[in-house]
Amino acid sequence: MTAMIAPLPLSSTPASPLLAVTGLEQSFGGVMALAGVSFQVAEGLVYAVIGPNGAGKTTLFNALCGFYQPSSGSIRFTERELLGLPTHRIAACGIARTFQNLQLFFNMTVLENVMVGCHLRTKTSLFAAALRLPRVRRQEQRLRDWAIEALELCELADRATQSAGTLPYGLMKRVEIARALAAKPRLLLLDEPAAGLNDTETLALRDLITRIRDSGVTILLVEHHMPLVMGVSDRLLVLDYGSVLAEGTPAEIQADPRVVAAYLGGAVNYAV
Amino acid sequence: MPEQLFQFLVTGITVGSLYALVGLGFALIYNASDVVNFAQGEFVMLGAMAAIALQNAGFPLFLAAIVATLLTVGVGLLLERFAIEPAVGASVVSTIIITIGAAIFLRGVALLLWGKDFYALPPFSGDTPIQLGGATVLPQSLWVLGVTVVLVLLVRAFFNRTLPGKALLACSYNRVAAQAVGINVKVMLRLAYGLSAGLGALAGILIAPITFSSYEAGVMLGLKGFSAAIVGGIGNPMGAVAGGLLLGVLEALGAGFISSGYKDAIAFLFVLMVLFFEPTGLFGHKSAERV
Amino acid sequence: MRLAGFYIFAAVVALLPVLFPDNYFVVVVGTSAGLHVILAVGLNLLIGYAGQISLGHAAFFGLGAYASAILSTRFDWPSLLALVAGLIAAGLIAWVFARPILRLRGHYLAMATLGFGIIAHVIMVQATQWTGGPDGLAGIPPLNLLGWQVDGDLQWYGVIAAAMLLVVWLSLNLVDSQVGRALRAVHGSEFAARMMGIDTARTKTQAFVVSAVFAAFAGSLFAHQQAFVSPDSFNLTVSVELVTMVVLGGLASTFGAVCGAIALTLLQQGLVVFEDYEMLIHGALLMAVMIFMPQGLFVGLTQAAHRLGSTLARSKFRRSLD
Numbered sequence: 001m002t003a004m005i006a007p008l009p010l011s012s013t014p015a016s017p018l019l020a021v022t023g024l025e026q027s028f029g030g031v032m033a034l035a036g037v038s039f040q041v042a043e044g045l046v047y048a049v050i051g052p053n054g055a056g057k058t059t060l061f062n063a064l065c066g067f068y069q070p071s072s073g074s075i076r077f078t079e080r081e082l083l084g085l086p087t088h089r090i091a092a093c094g095i096a097r098t099f100q101n102l103q104l105f106f107n108m109t110v111l112e113n114v115m116v117g118c119h120l121r122t123k124t125s126l127f128a129a130a131l132r133l134p135r136v137r138r139q140e141q142r143l144r145d146w147a148i149e150a151l152e153l154c155e156l157a158d159r160a161t162q163s164a165g166t167l168p169y170g171l172m173k174r175v176e177i178a179r180a181l182a183a184k185p186r187l188l189l190l191d192e193p194a195a196g197l198n199d200t201e202t203l204a205l206r207d208l209i210t211r212i213r214d215s216g217v218t219i220l221l222v223e224h225h226m227p228l229v230m231g232v233s234d235r236l237l238v239l240d241y242g243s244v245l246a247e248g249t250p251a252e253i254q255a256d257p258r259v260v261a262a263y264l265g266g267a268v269n270y271a272v
Numbered sequence: 273m274p275e276q277l278f279q280f281l282v283t284g285i286t287v288g289s290l291y292a293l294v295g296l297g298f299a300l301i302y303n304a305s306d307v308v309n310f311a312q313g314e315f316v317m318l319g320a321m322a323a324i325a326l327q328n329a330g331f332p333l334f335l336a337a338i339v340a341t342l343l344t345v346g347v348g349l350l351l352e353r354f355a356i357e358p359a360v361g362a363s364v365v366s367t368i369i370i371t372i373g374a375a376i377f378l379r380g381v382a383l384l385l386w387g388k389d390f391y392a393l394p395p396f397s398g399d400t401p402i403q404l405g406g407a408t409v410l411p412q413s414l415w416v417l418g419v420t421v422v423l424v425l426l427v428r429a430f431f432n433r434t435l436p437g438k439a440l441l442a443c444s445y446n447r448v449a450a451q452a453v454g455i456n457v458k459v460m461l462r463l464a465y466g467l468s469a470g471l472g473a474l475a476g477i478l479i480a481p482i483t484f485s486s487y488e489a490g491v492m493l494g495l496k497g498f499s500a501a502i503v504g505g506i507g508n509p510m511g512a513v514a515g516g517l518l519l520g521v522l523e524a525l526g527a528g529f530i531s532s533g534y535k536d537a538i539a540f541l542f543v544l545m546v547l548f549f550e551p552t553g554l555f556g557h558k559s560a561e562r563v
Numbered sequence: 564m565r566l567a568g569f570y571i572f573a574a575v576v577a578l579l580p581v582l583f584p585d586n587y588f589v590v591v592v593g594t595s596a597g598l599h600v601i602l603a604v605g606l607n608l609l610i611g612y613a614g615q616i617s618l619g620h621a622a623f624f625g626l627g628a629y630a631s632a633i634l635s636t637r638f639d640w641p642s643l644l645a646l647v648a649g650l651i652a653a654g655l656i657a658w659v660f661a662r663p664i665l666r667l668r669g670h671y672l673a674m675a676t677l678g679f680g681i682i683a684h685v686i687m688v689q690a691t692q693w694t695g696g697p698d699g700l701a702g703i704p705p706l707n708l709l710g711w712q713v714d715g716d717l718q719w720y721g722v723i724a725a726a727m728l729l730v731v732w733l734s735l736n737l738v739d740s741q742v743g744r745a746l747r748a749v750h751g752s753e754f755a756a757r758m759m760g761i762d763t764a765r766t767k768t769q770a771f772v773v774s775a776v777f778a779a780f781a782g783s784l785f786a787h788q789q790a791f792v793s794p795d796s797f798n799l800t801v802s803v804e805l806v807t808m809v810v811l812g813g814l815a816s817t818f819g820a821v822c823g824a825i826a827l828t829l830l831q832q833g834l835v836v837f838e839d840y841e842m843l844i845h846g847a848l849l850m851a852v853m854i855f856m857p858q859g860l861f862v863g864l865t866q867a868a869h870r871l872g873s874t875l876a877r878s879k880f881r882r883s884l885d
Contacts (some may be wrong), residue, residue: 066757067754086757086762087754087757087758088757088758088762088763091758091760092760096759099754099755104751104752105747105752105755105756107747108744108751112747115741116744116745116748116759117759119744119759120760125742126742129741129742129743130734130736131733132736140740140741143741179755179759180758183759183760302670308670308673359857362853363857364616364669364670365610365806365810365814366810366853366857368670368673368806369806369807369853370849370853373845373847374846375846376842376845376846376849377842377843377846377847379842379846380842380844380845383839383843384839384843491799495677495681495799498674498677499674499678502670502674506670506671531689533688533689534685534689536681536685537681537686540677540678540679540681541678541682543674543675544675544679544682547667547671547674547675548663551668551671
């Protein structure tokens with residue numbers, strides 16, 4: 001692998017990367033949650049971010065989404081700088097995400113949740129909506145079709161009219177993925193999608209992640225479930241105390257003595 | 273002009289002291305239960321009206337004040353037991369409506385007991401004005417100021433020095449953790465309601481010789497107290513005191529130099545401006561939500 | 564099918580004066596209930612759907628009323644034009660104040676809207692040369708709709724019923740659209756809503772503006788119908804009553820707001836009999852409903868029916884997928 005490292009870090013991937021994070025810093029009252037994190041994600045990969053609790057994984061996601069305002073660094077997505085943009089503009093650039101602690105719209109049905117996911121794909125004016133003009137009616141039908149498409153990909157179509165709050169936990173997490181997919185993102189951030197799932201559900205999740213990747217969506221994954229991470233990821237980033245500890249393929253990471261010492265604690269071989 | 277200014281300041285600080293006491297009551301209850309108690313103004317009204325009624329019934333002033341305060345504390349405890357406790361976990365909007373309902377209910381009780389008439393207490397130590405640096409000060413104003421200072425110091429000492437006070441503070445930071453270390457949250461809740469009802473009643477009794485009381489007297493006082501608590505950063509007791517004084521002085525200056533008719537508008541405009549520039553009050557702490 | 568409830572409601576509203584001809588209670592109380600429905604349905608968009616409380620909504624009700632009153636008495640504007648001007652003014656003022664106000668949360672938002680309402684009320688009382696002060700403004704001409712002068716209780720019932728049905732229809736459409744879902748998303752999870760590309764500040768502003776315009780609409784109709792306005796109709800108590808209607812009926816349900824508005828109007832009419840006990844009963848009822856039926860009357864009562872309906876809908880939806 002060392003032979004592949006080119007003199008300039010930016011050209012280490014063949015084409016320009018989809019996402020390039022450089023020197024990202026974020027502190028909370030003196031505590032450095034992110035201390036100069038840099039990495040690049042090439043299009044079409046499943047890229048996992050792992051690390052012990054408090055390593056800064058969710059902070060990284062929240063900084064990428066504009067929920068936090070990092071003090072310095074750069075987040076380039078398809079050659080566009082995201083740092084400083086409000087969240088809804090970042091979403092409009094083609095980034096969608098799920099949340100570690102569920103952020104479903106419990107006051108809506110499953111279908112409506114996923115229809116909100118399509119928000120960016122069409123525009124309705126207040127007046128047209130209130131008067132329900134014919135074009136709004138057609139638009140509603142289109143939104144519904146798109147949402148059902150995303151639900152079908154996530155095998156949730158039969159739950160469409162159910163209220164989101166009445167679903168079992170595993171399905172709620174799946175609705176979040178469907179909702180994020182409905183936006184047709186180029187980059188999908190999954191924040192601990194396997195947390196709280198049983199083994200069968202985790203296996204199904206692995207299939208789903210692979211299917212999403214194969215449909216051309218790049219995935220950034222934060223996850224603690226090592227068998228899933230090692231089985232599904234193309235590359236990994238290991239964070240520890242807000243800094244990058246290692247970066248590489250699953251095989252490289254599992255062989256890295258620093259990672260083994262800091263995080264994996266000896267158990268190296270994972271397979272699903 | 274300077275004398276006029278001084279006069280307005282005296283008026284402002286007197287009124288501001290009351291707002292501070294009412295605001296303190298808001299902060300106490302908010303700390304213990306996350307509830308903004310819109311019936312706080314009604315505690316003030318009940319304290320004043322009960323003291324007046326008792327005094328008319330032949331009680332000596334001092335005794336009337338004590339009994340009226342205790343009665344109001346009882347009402348506060350009843351409110352907590354029968355309106356707040358059954359609704360634990362209700363949304364912000366629901367608790368606002370519940371306490372507004374309680375306020376209307378208490379006003380209704382006062383209307384039945386005392387009708388729509390206006391009443392007042394005699395001043396505690398006569399009504400011969402005192403000349404103080406060119407301004408005229410009523411002895412009652414000094415009572416208001418003095419008692420407020422004592423009460424605020426007592427509340428501070430209660431929080432800083434006593435175990436129940438610290439327990440109450442702990443509840444405001446984290447109720448679950450407080451419960452885990454053995455604090456009886458329910459008792460703390462009652463303590464907070466009792467205390468703030470008592471503070472409200474005392475405020476009402478102090479002001480009863482200066483302004484007339486009626487069944488509706490608590491509405492505006494309650495709102496000003498709420499403003500004081502908000503300006504100070506809700507849940508910050510000493511912030512509420514500072515907010516109350518600030519509000520009282522500003523209102524008095526506005527009434528004196530601009531227009532007395534617009535005095536309430538000036539007070540609330542100030543509150544709006546504070547919120548527009550400091551959305552969590554002047555002395556409030558900012559909190560970040562975790563996603 | 565989507566509007567089945569609406570058609571039934573419209574039919575009931577239309578049939579009432581036919582079934583009870585010359586009935587004072589239906590026509591006069593019905594008119595008052597109709598105005599309350601317009602106010603509550605609009606406010607429900609803000610409180611129930613967008614999840615933003617307003618304790619100062621009587622300000623917009625008053626704004627519409629005073630705009631109509633002042634423009635048609637002092638400047639001799641045609642009533643319809645005065646009404647439209649009131650709507651535009653309310654919309655503009657709401658738009659200007661929405662951003663700084665709706666940035667606030669929870670009790671801070673309650674305080675700001677409360678302050679807004681009180682300031683508006685103080686202006687109504689104090690700006691005597693415009694508003695007539697505490698005595699109010701009298702002699703407001705009746706509504707003139709392109710030559711037809713609205714006259715008499717029955718005609719007013721018709722006009723206000725039509726206006727109310729229009730508002731209910733617009734609101735039902737809005738809630739079940741992309742705009743309405745964005746509103747509900749902001750209420751459900753502001754973080755997730757932003758992540759779906761929803762501009763939350765803009766969405767809240769839209770809800771605030773629409774509810775203000777609806778309130779001003781009710782205010783303008785009220786002014787022309789009563790021929791008289793005074794600040795008492797737009798004070799804090801009224802703002803609280805409006806919130807009560809929304810919460811009483813059940814948040815986030817247009818027909819909940821309709822029920823709440825009608826229930827509170829009837830309650831007020833009924834409690835007049837109890838005179839001095841009115842306040843006591845009003846307060847006790849408010850507390851009781853909130854404690855024992857926090858979801859509101861309409862939602863509480865219709866939930867059972869809804870559960871049945873959703874089971875049917877699910878089986879129907881499954882069949883439509885095959």
